[in-house]
Amino acid sequence: MEVKKEIALKNIPTKASEQYRNFPMVPRVVYGKGSFDQLGDILMPKRKHSEAPMIYLVDDVFEGTDLINRIPSIFCDQIILISAEEEPKTEQVDTLVKMILEKYSELPSGVIGIGGGTLLDLAKAIAIMLTNKGDAAQYQGWDLVNNRSVYHVGIPTISGTGAEVSRTTVLMGPEKKLGINSDYTTFDQVLLDPDLTKGVPKVQWFYTGMDCFIHCIESLNGTFLNAFSKSYGEKSLELCKEVFLENNSETDNREKLMMASWHGGMSIAYSQVGVAHAMSYGLGFVLGVKHGIGNCLVFQHLEEFYPEGVSLFNKMLDKHNIVLPTEVCSRLSVSEMDIMISVAIGMVPLWENALGEHWKSVITPEKLKSIYKKI
Ligand code: NAD
Ligand code: ZN
Numbered sequence: 001m002e003v004k005k006e007i008a009l010k011n012i013p014t015k016a017s018e019q020y021r022n023f024p025m026v027p028r029v030v031y032g033k034g035s036f037d038q039l040g041d042i043l044m045p046k047r048k049h050s051e052a053p054m055i056y057l058v059d060d061v062f063e064g065t066d067l068i069n070r071i072p073s074i075f076c077d078q079i080i081l082i083s084a085e086e087e088p089k090t091e092q093v094d095t096l097v098k099m100i101l102e103k104y105s106e107l108p109s110g111v112i113g114i115g116g117g118t119l120l121d122l123a124k125a126i127a128i129m130l131t132n133k134g135d136a137a138q139y140q141g142w143d144l145v146n147n148r149s150v151y152h153v154g155i156p157t158i159s160g161t162g163a164e165v166s167r168t169t170v171l172m173g174p175e176k177k178l179g180i181n182s183d184y185t186t187f188d189q190v191l192l193d194p195d196l197t198k199g200v201p202k203v204q205w206f207y208t209g210m211d212c213f214i215h216c217i218e219s220l221n222g223t224f225l226n227a228f229s230k231s232y233g234e235k236s237l238e239l240c241k242e243v244f245l246e247n248n249s250e251t252d253n254r255e256k257l258m259m260a261s262w263h264g265g266m267s268i269a270y271s272q273v274g275v276a277h278a279m280s281y282g283l284g285f286v287l288g289v290k291h292g293i294g295n296c297l298v299f300q301h302l303e304e305f306y307p308e309g310v311s312l313f314n315k316m317l318d319k320h321n322i323v324l325p326t327e328v329c330s331r332l333s334v335s336e337m338d339i340m341i342s343v344a345i346g347m348v349p350l351w352e353n354a355l356g357e358h359w360k361s362v363i364t365p366e367k368l369k370s371i372y373k374k375i
Contacts, residue, residue, distance in 0.1 A: 023269060024186045026154075026165055031192040033255075036155070039191060040072030043110060046151050050075040052106040057096075057123050059084050059115030059157060067114075067196070076104070084118040087290060090136035090173040093122065097129040097136075107131070110151040114196075116208065117161035117170075117291065120154045124169035124185050127152035136180070137173040145182035154187040157196040159257040160208035160292065162215060162265020164190045170291075177285050177343075192262070194254040206244075206322050207292030209257055210313070213240040214295045215264040217309035218274035222353035225271050233267035236260045244316040274354035275305050278347035279371065282340035289328065296324055301374045305354065329375045341368045 030038060043054055053076045060081040062068055073079055080096070100108060107130060113123025127149040129136050139145055154164045163169075167186045168179030179185075200208075216237040219229050239260035243253045280294035289297065300317075303310045317324070332340070345351075345368065351359040 021270070023167055024183050026187050026190045028189045029192060030190075031258075033193060033195045033251075035191055036067075036070060036193040036196060039112075039153075039155075040074075042189060042191070043072060043112075043153070046110050047075075048106070048109045051104070052109040053077045053104060054110045054112060055080065055100060055108045055126070056112045056114060057082055057119055057126065059119050062114070062157075071114075078103075082115075082119060082122060084116055086118075086288070087177075087284070088118055088122045088125065088169075088171050090125075090140065090171045093125040093129055093136040093171065096122070096126055100126070100130065108150055110153060112153040112155065114155045114157060116156065116158040117163040117211075120156060120161070120163040120187075121169040121171065123152055123154060124149075124163075124187065125171060125180060128169075128180060128182070128184055136171060137175070139180045139182070140171060140173050140176060140178040142181045143183075145180065145184045147184070149184040151188050153189040153191065155191045155193070155196065156258070156261070158200045158204065158208050159197055159254070159261040160210070160212040160264075162212065162261050162268065164192070165262055165265035166269060172284075177281060192258055194251070194258045197254050197258065202320070203322065204292075206316075206320055207290075207296055209240070209244065209260075210296050210299070210316070211292045212236060212257070212261050212264040213244065213313070213316070214276050214299055214309075215268050215273060216240060216260075217299075217306050218277060218354065219264075219267040219271045221306055221309070222271050222274055223356045224353045229267045229269075229271035232263045233271075236263035236267060239263070241312070245312070245319060272349050272353035274350055275302055278350040278354070279344045279368065281347055282344035282368075282372070283328070283375070285343045286332070286336050286340045287328065293325075297328060297375050298371070300324060301371050326375075329372045332372075337369060337372065338365075340372060341365045344368055 056071055056079045058081050060083050063081050071079055111123050111127040113120045125136055128145055130150045131147040132145055156164050168181045169185055170179045216233045219233045239256045243257050276295045276299040279298040283289040283294040299313055351363055355362055
């Protein structure tokens with residue numbers, strides 16, 4: 001198995017010849033309760049003609065709900081309901097792209113992802129693969145996409161991942177779990193309607209929210225931090241503390257967490273995540289543990305790296321009566337543990353951010369094993 005090692009993510013030029021990264025941002029965003037009802041107006045000028053559909057990829061948790069009736073589906077548009085039970089796979093992207101290309105004589109006018117990180121990432125990946133030849137797995141990595149993607153819109157229905165602002169779409173491929181990181185990945189339009197996150201189950205709200213909190217802690221404590229990342233990370237952390245440690249109305253919390261997610265995503269755009277994410281990738285690859293809960297499972301044991309963050313995290317767990325699963329790694333075979341460790345160690349930029357260029361003197365396979373064994 002290959003885990004892509006990539007140091008181009010680092011944003012601080014170390015030599016005179018290196019350049020600061022010039023990354024894309026979401027060019028258009030609508031924010032507001034009920035703004036979902038503006039979607040039809042937003043999409044209208046993007047429609048090429050009646051034979052070029054809008055493809056809506058919607059989390060199947062919304063099947064039979066009013067949200068489906070509010071989708072502005074006209075002409076030959078298609079609504080595709082997709083389960084978020086499992087994280088997106090390259091193969092799933094390829095199948096959906098093939099289906100869309102076979103069904104329509106024209107390229108779609110747009111792809112709209114409605115759901116959590118899973119649906120947002122699928123929408124990004126499908127928009128890319130509609131205009132780029134081959135399989136999605138070929139593009140997992142950094143800046144491998146050649147052609148501009150189809151117009152794509154992200155509409156989060158759960159807050160935390162920052163997938164709505166990032167330039168990556170994280171996919172499980174046959175050989176690796178890695179993002180398609182490119183300038184064409186970022187959404188052309190995002191619609192932030194806090195009302196859409198009503199109904200998220202409490203435990204899931206916590207896990208995905210903690211993804212955001214951990215983004216902030218890892219970004220703010222990383223060696224790649226600069227004023228750009230810090231300004232977003234600090235705002236996001238402040239909002240996370242308000243949401244998870246204070247007593248606000250549910251409406252307030254929905255609005256604040258949606259903006260915390262956005263700022264958290266902006267913070268890591270120009271820095272990087274750290275120890276919890278590196279190790280969570282190992283859990284995801286070997287055991288299929290999902291991103292949010294995987295981060296929590298690791299983070300609880302990282303006092304040595306993030307003492308203040310872990311102390312806040314424990315308070316948040318307590319306040320919301322969240323009990324994390326135990327013995328997740330207890331039945332792993334020796335070879336599974338080795339794979340998990342090698343996936344985690346392969347996340348070089350994350351370690352460099354967390355611990356600096358001499359990270360290998362701290363992070364050894366034995367060290368990671370001792371942490372995984374506690375999970
Ligand atoms: P998710 O999309 O996996 O959804 C989690 C659960 O919440 C699902 O069961 C879903 O059906 C449910 N759900 C979503 N909205 C709901 C609503 N309004 N009401 C009721 N239930 C609802 O969750 P996530 O944590 O947002 O996303 C995780 C994914 O995001 C992973 O695949 C991860 O790799 C990816 N990710 C991507 C980035 C990025 O920058 N691209 C960053 C972090 C994570
Ligand atoms: Zn994350």
